[in-house]
Structure formats: C-alpha cells, structure tokens
Amino acid sequence: MATTHKILLFGKAGSGKDTQADLLAARLGLVNLSMGGILRAEVAGGSKTGKKIAHYLERGEIIPHDIGPRLMRSHVLEETTQRSGYVVSGFPRTLDSFQTYLAFDAPTALVVLHVPDEVARDRLIARRRHDDYEEAINKRLELFREVDEQTIAWAKTHTAIPVFEVNGALSVKHVHKTILEMVSESFTKE
Numbered sequence: 376m377a378t379t380h381k382i383l384l385f386g387k388a389g390s391g392k393d394t395q396a397d398l399l400a401a402r403l404g405l406v407n408l409s410m411g412g413i414l415r416a417e418v419a420g421g422s423k424t425g426k427k428i429a430h431y432l433e434r435g436e437i438i439p440h441d442i443g444p445r446l447m448r449s450h451v452l453e454e455t456t457q458r459s460g461y462v463v464s465g466f467p468r469t470l471d472s473f474q475t476y477l478a479f480d481a482p483t484a485l486v487v488l489h490v491p492d493e494v495a496r497d498r499l500i501a502r503r504r505h506d507d508y509e510e511a512i513n514k515r516l517e518l519f520r521e522v523d524e525q526t527i528a529w530a531k532t533h534t535a536i537p538v539f540e541v542n543g544a545l546s547v548k549h550v551h552k553t554i555l556e557m558v559s560e561s562f563t564k565e
Contacts, residue, residue: 379460386488387519389495390543392464406456410465435511444475488543
C-alpha cells in the first residue's frame with residue numbers, strides 16, 4: 376500500500392500556510408485541517424471549548440495545551456482523513472503539543488514557510504480579519520519566534536521526519552511548486 380501524505384505546515388502568521396494548505400489539499404487529494412479554522416468554528420459554534428478559547432484568539436495568544444491536541448486528534452484520526460492523508464496548518468505550535476501529536480500519529484513531512492516580518496504584517500493587514508490588528512499581529516510574530524521555532528528545531532534534531540524550508544515570500548505559484556517537488560521527492564526516497 377502506498378504511503379499517505381501527512382504534512383504539517385509551519386510558518387508565522389501571514390506566511391501563506393492556509394493558502395498553501397488549500398493548494399496541497401486540492402492537488403494531492405488531502406484533507407485540509409486548519410487549526411485556526413477549527414478554533415474559529417468552535418468559537419462561532421458557541422461550544423464550551425469555544426467560549427474558553429475566544430479571548431486567546433482575540434489577543435493572538437496560543438491556546439492552552441490541553442485543547443489544541445484534543446481537537447486536532449479527533450480530526451486527524453477520522454477514518455477518511457487517515458485513508459486520504461492530510462495537510463495541517465497552524466498546529467502544533469508548542470513542543471508539548473507536537474510531542475502529544477506524535478503519540479497519536481506521525482507526519483511524513485514538515486514544511487516551514489519563511490517570510491520576513493514586514494511581508495507577514497502586510498499580508499495580515501490586507502486580509503482584514505477582525506483579529507488582525509497591530510497588537511495581536513505583533514504578539515503572533517513574537518510567539519512564532521519564541522515557541523514555534525523551538526518546536527521546529529526540536530523536530531530537526533530529535534526526529535527523522537523530513538523538514539523542508541521554503542521561501543514563502545515568493546509567488547504563491549512558485550511556493551506551491553517548490554513544496555510539491557520537495558514532498559514528492561521525499562516520497563520517492565522511501
């Protein structure tokens with residue numbers, strides 16, 4: 376049986392994670408799991424979890440460790456998701472969340488989109504979402520440096536998962552093509 380793509384997309388807010396996840400899902404027939412989308416749906420649905428996380432999202436803060444992995448686990452382990460493969464954007468952020476994720480599934484690749492802060496800020500301001508105001512944007516960019524980069528570094532040194540670093544400031548089409556080539560090449564080496 377062929378290996379199924381299980382891709383985790385990392386990148387600061389405004390790096391193009393959701394755009395690239397959409398393109399990869401469409402091109403490779405993957406289930407697209409956006410942590411931001413899952414969290415916003417929880418808030419919009421008015422669930423107990425949604426009420427608990429609403430203020431974290433408003434301020435651009437990372438949600439408590441016990442919530443993210445639990446929500447993502449239920450989506451990742453669905454039969455269709457496991458059969459089709461998936462691309463996840465916006466999760467895991469913290470090392471604890473990543474290690475919890477590794478306890479219930481294993482990615483086939485990590486893709487890290489790099490963009491300068493100025494590019495990320497411009498993109499976030501242009502999309503005009505209610506939680507994209509200057510203070511929240513600055514907080515998210517700072518958290519990426521403090522939290523996500525440590526998680527990526529740990530993955531590089533403590534796992535055998537291929538990590539692909541991509542210049543996310545280039546055109547959407549170029550970034551997509553680069554990711555496809557890297558991910559496809561890693562599959563042919565297995």
